[in-house]
Amino acid sequence: MTLTVTDADGLTDSDETTVEVLNANPSVELEGATVSEGDSVVLQGSYSDPGVADTHTATVDWSDDSAGAESLDLTAGGDGTGTFTVERTLGDDGTFDVTVEITDDDGGTATTTATVQVSNSEPQLTVGGDTVELPGGSFAVVRPGDSTTITADATDPGSDDLTFDWSTGRTATYYNNGVGEDPDPSPGPVFPATASDASDLTASEPGVQAVDVVVSDDDGASVGGQLVVLTTGELTESRTKSWWLKQFRQKGSVEPEEDLLGMLAFVEAASTVFGDESAGTPLGSLQAADDALRSSTVSARILLEQQLLVSWLNIASGGSQLDTEYWSETGPKSAVELLTEAEALWADPDSTDSELYDAMWSVSRI
Numbered sequence: 497m498t499l500t501v502t503d504a505d506g507l508t509d510s511d512e513t514t515v516e517v518l519n520a521n522p523s524v525e526l527e528g529a530t531v532s533e534g535d536s537v538v539l540q541g542s543y544s545d546p547g548v549a550d551t552h553t554a555t556v557d558w559s560d561d562s563a564g565a566e567s568l569d570l571t572a573g574g575d576g577t578g579t580f581t582v583e584r585t586l587g588d589d590g591t592f593d594v595t596v597e598i599t600d601d602d603g604g605t606a607t608t609t610a611t612v613q614v615s616n617s618e619p620q621l622t623v624g625g626d627t628v629e630l631p632g633g634s635f636a637v638v639r640p641g642d643s644t645t646i647t648a649d650a651t652d653p654g655s656d657d658l659t660f661d662w663s664t665g666r667t668a669t670y671y672n673n674g675v676g677e678d679p680d681p682s683p684g685p686v687f688p689a690t691a692s693d694a695s696d697l698t699a700s701e702p703g704v705q706a707v708d709v710v711v712s713d714d715d716g717a718s719v720g721g722q723l724v725v726l727t728t729g730e731l732t733e734s735r736t737k738s739w740w741l742k743q744f745r746q747k748g749s750v751e752p753e754e755d756l757l758g759m760l761a762f763v764e765a766a767s768t769v770f771g772d773e774s775a776g777t778p779l780g781s782l783q784a785a786d787d788a789l790r791s792s793t794v795s796a797r798i799l800l801e802q803q804l805l806v807s808w809l810n811i812a813s814g815g816s817q818l819d820t821e822y823w824s825e826t827g828p829k830s831a832v833e834l835l836t837e838a839e840a841l842w843a844d845p846d847s848t849d850s851e852l853y854d855a856m857w858s859v860s861r862i
Contacts, residue, residue: 534653587655623721656713703758
């Protein structure tokens with residue numbers, strides 16, 4: 497720097513000195529966040545630099561051991577300021593540090609670290625099998641001695657191992673990497689876990705049996721599912737109301753009481769007309785079934801209810817089949833379709849006696 501002084505007579509004098517301008521480091525700010533595993537983490541940050549003419553570069557380093565420091569794009573706002581966005585999907589729960597370093601074109605740097613808290617997410621589960629839709633729900637229906645396969649399909653947004661625990665006694669673990677146990681936290685970016693398993697059930701006697709499965713991830717979250725299996729008896733033909741009354745009164749040649757109770761439980765599960773007192777006419781004992789078939793009140797609705805019980809018992813005993821087709825005015829219909837339509841009419845308070853009698857005749861063939 498040179499300074500020159502001139503007086504009024506034109507005389508001058510000059511002197512020089514040196515001024516050293518030092519670089520000032522930039523500053524950077526970044527806020528942390530809380531998310532669930534498998535969700536995208538988006539953090540917004542900003543930087544500023546007293547050197548308004550400086551240009552800047554940046555890196556970001558996640559503590560999940562995935563890739564080390566990576567280049568980070570900056571959006572310059574002018575006057576030495578700017579913004580940036582840090583984004584990643586984390587595949588496991590835990591606490592992760594995110595470090596951003598800003599460097600100006602003169603070598604000045606600034607560093608900040610934010611914390612991301614990632615919570616575990618429970619798996620999602622779908623349980624299925626060879627099922628049929630009945631008025632009371634979706635069930636697998638088999639005869640004694642037959643086997644049915646229950647399937648379980650699970651997903652987890654995190655990079656977790658998944659373990660299936662079945663009420664049948666089967667246990668199976670599926671490793672996310674296909675090799676061995678998942679470390680904590682999982683390395684690298686997210687690998688959503690998917691796994692499928694299955695278990696067989698061989699039915700032995702008439703009744704209702706629930707097959708349960710619980711799927712757990714390696715971080716302790718779990719979800720359960722269930723498929724209910726209905727097992728029929730071993731009769732080969734349908735029976736009349738009088739035959740069933742003899743069974744419930746235990747007169748003459750009768751089926752074992754435990755088999756009859758199993759058939760009644762089948763009916764309570766399959767039907768919406770019969771069940772506990774809050775769901776329909778209870779059938780929890782042979783006496784209750786006998787009472788349902790011998791109601792002293794006579795009406796079209798009661799008569800339809802009694803016929804529905806006989807028809808459902810014929811299904812539950814194995815004497816009739818759900819997929820057997822019968823003639824109707826609109827074409828062939830299966831037994832389950834006729835039973836479903838009849839139950840809807842029984843439940844509708846606006847159904848006419850004529851409709852109820854027609855429904856009673858329709859299901860009497862089952």
